[in-house]
Amino acid sequence: MSSVKITINNQTVHGNTRELLLDQLEQAGFHPEYQCRSGLCGVCRCHLLKGEVAQLDALALTGKNEILTCRTIPKSDVELVFSYPISCSEEA
Ligand code: FES
DSSP states (O other): OOEEEEEETTEEEEEESSSOHHHHHHHTTBOOOOSSSSSSSOTTEEEEEESOEEEOOOOSOOOTTEEEGGGEEESSOEEEEOSSOOOBSSOO
């Protein structure tokens, strides 16, 4: 497992290249929106500004540079932007 930095709306936390982004964001104290957690609804969508990810199978549509955090694993340091305010309740 490699360590990566995950930057979300200008806040940076430590992550890894093994777990889904949605799970890692929640473990870091963020509360991103989600519903299905299986790539169907698209609610967990955000923009990928920088970095590489592995996008697992999903049915929800995504636009250019959009990812589904419930079906995505980071492969490098990543920078994400959500279309709504998201804060971290814990120091990372
Ligand atoms: S939570 Fe439904 S697609 Fe991610």
